[in-house]
Amino acid sequence: xxxxxxxxxxxxxxAMQAEAVLVRANKEIKLIPTPRELSSDCGISLRFDWNLKSxxxxxxxxxxxxxxxIHPMQDNLQTQQ
Amino acid sequence: xxxxxxxxxxxxxxxxxGRAMSDFMEFSGGNPGRSGHRLSISAARIVFNTRxxxxxxxxxxDPLRVIFTANVTHALNLAxxxxxxxxxxxxxxxxxxxxxxxxxxxxxxxxxxxxVVQCNKDGCLDxxxxxxxxxxxxxxxxxxxxxxxxxxxxPIKEIAGIAHQAGALLLVDSxxxxxxxPIDQPTMGIxxxxxxxxxxxxxxxxxxxxxxxxxxxTSQMRPIVRGGTGSRSEYEEQPDLLxxxxxxxxxxxxxIAGLGAGVRWVQSIGVESIRAREAExxxxxxxxxxxxxxxxxxxxxxxxxxTAVVSCRIAGHNVxxxxxxxxxxxxxxxxxxxxxxxxxxxxxxxxxxxTIRLAPGIFTSxxxxxxxxxxxxxxxxxxx
Numbered sequence: 423x424x425x426x427x428x429x430x431x432x433x434x435x436x437a438m439q440a441e442a443v444l445v446r447a448n449k450e451i452k453l454i455p456t457p458r459e460l461s462s463d464c465g466i467s468l469r470f471d472w473n474l475k476s477x478x479x480x481x482x483x484x485x486x487x488x489x490x491x492i493h494p495m496q497d498n499l500q501t502q503q
Numbered sequence: 504x505x506x507x508x509x510x511x512x513x514x515x516x517x518x519x520x521g522r523a524m525s526d527f528m529e530f531s532g533g534n535p536g537r538s539g540h541r542l543s544i545s546a547a548r549i550v551f552n553t554r555x556x557x558x559x560x561x562x563x564x565d566p567l568r569v570i571f572t573a574n575v576t577h578a579l580n581l582a583x584x585x586x587x588x589x590x591x592x593x594x595x596x597x598x599x600x601x602x603x604x605x606x607x608x609x610x611x612x613x614x615x616x617x618x619v620v621q622c623n624k625d626g627c628l629d630x631x632x633x634x635x636x637x638x639x640x641x642x643x644x645x646x647x648x649x650x651x652x653x654x655x656x657x658p659i660k661e662i663a664g665i666a667h668q669a670g671a672l673l674l675v676d677s678x679x680x681x682x683x684x685p686i687d688q689p690t691m692g693i694x695x696x697x698x699x700x701x702x703x704x705x706x707x708x709x710x711x712x713x714x715x716x717x718x719x720x721t722s723q724m725r726p727i728v729r730g731g732t733g734s735r736s737e738y739e740e741q742p743d744l745l746x747x748x749x750x751x752x753x754x755x756x757x758x759i760a761g762l763g764a765g766v767r768w769v770q771s772i773g774v775e776s777i778r779a780r781e782a783e784x785x786x787x788x789x790x791x792x793x794x795x796x797x798x799x800x801x802x803x804x805x806x807x808x809x810t811a812v813v814s815c816r817i818a819g820h821n822v823x824x825x826x827x828x829x830x831x832x833x834x835x836x837x838x839x840x841x842x843x844x845x846x847x848x849x850x851x852x853x854x855x856x857x858t859i860r861l862a863p864g865i866f867t868s869x870x871x872x873x874x875x876x877x878x879x880x881x882x883x884x885x886x887x
Contacts, residue, residue: 433734433744434536435567438551455539464734466539466547488567 509864523764553763578697589614591642626655653802654812663692706762791876814858
């Protein structure tokens with residue numbers, strides 16, 4: 423079962439911006455080191471509840487936060503193969 | 504002691520600034536944007552919060568276009584050296600600080616064409632002369648928002664209109680105005696806004712930055728320093744991403760923590776209120792000094808056209824002698840000489856000796872100003 427998703431960013435600044443936007447929207451999220459198996463520009467990613475994917479994505483789009491990709495995760499750090 | 508050197512750096516700093524820096528050292532000392540552990544993330548969050556606070560202060564829509572630099576000089580160099588190429592035409596005013604003049608004179612040797620438009624004796628710009636200098640081939644226009652010597656404020660909106668009509672970008676040096684005069688970057692038409700953290704924003708030295716407007720194509724602006732950014736680490740080429748493209752190497756995170764506290768403190772008072780308060784001090788200063796025999800005050804009389812920075816001279820006394828007496832006998836701390844702006848002093852006719860510059864700030868009281876005027880009366884006319 424997919425519990426979490428992970429958002430990848432091009433820059434650390436965008437990750438911080440995303441965190442600020444989602445915290446303001448009362449979403450439970452956590453900044454984590456980017457899982458190495460996912461190719462990414464930036465060492466920090468944002469983990470979120472996969473059930474809230476469309477909501478989270480909408481918040482970021484609305485706030486014009488630049489992000490690289492959204493991936494599902496099977497547990498806290500392992501991504502789904 | 505009366506500190507009147509805010510134009511060089513503000514002092515004292517609000518206690519919130521020192522506390523933010525001390526807290527950063529104690530609780531958030533990781534490298535922002537490099538690692539994924541809690542101390543690194545905490546540091547990155549503080550750096551981002553300052554970036555957002557700076558963007559909000561200048562009404563800039565995108566915090567990613569706020570680039571942190573070591574100071575305003577570094578920011579001005581980034582804009583000038585990053586954008587200009589041999590053959591480009593640049594227009595500037597004759598009241599610029601050497602932080603603009605020196606990079607421009609060096610770039611001139613590399614082949615840029617430079618036009619310096621002469622300001623009048625008060626440092627005010629003749630907009631007709633300015634209009635004639637900015638041509639359709641002009642690449643960049645660079646001006647100070649306000650003179651660091653005599654406080655003259657330049658009409659940025661009009662300058663922006665003329666620059667944009669010719670297809671040129673506008674770079675503004677806000678060293679003397681950020682936190683002192685309200686700045687709305689998009690509305691005023693400022694394409695590149697260079698600011699310092701340690702003057703009107705009440706942050707620590709070693710902080711400043713460049714706010715890049717939406718109209719600037721950053722693919723056409725080279726970085727002046729390249730290196731690690733924490734992003735695109737698999738490549739040996741500099742990334743094109745903002746702010747990383749222009750922020751190689753670890754930023755001054757503890758300084759930026761202090762800057763954030765300074766900006767929030769300034770915002771809590773309100774730049775409009777600061778401007779009004781400084782205008783009152785300025786009026787007291789100007790009227791007091793004008794009544795003293797032997798004192799010449801430089802710069803415009805109209806408070807709308809100036810900041811609170813006052814430059815003056817006492818007939819028959821050299822400025823360094825007066826500066827030393829003010830410090831030793833009266834405990835008044837100011838800066839005398841050329842203020843790193845020889846061109847501005849040539850413009851107002853005070854080169855090469857310079858002036859006595861009195862620059863009050865938020866912690867200066869009307870009583871301080873009255874004490875300073877009394878000291879000038881004694882210094883100018885000791886036998887009265």
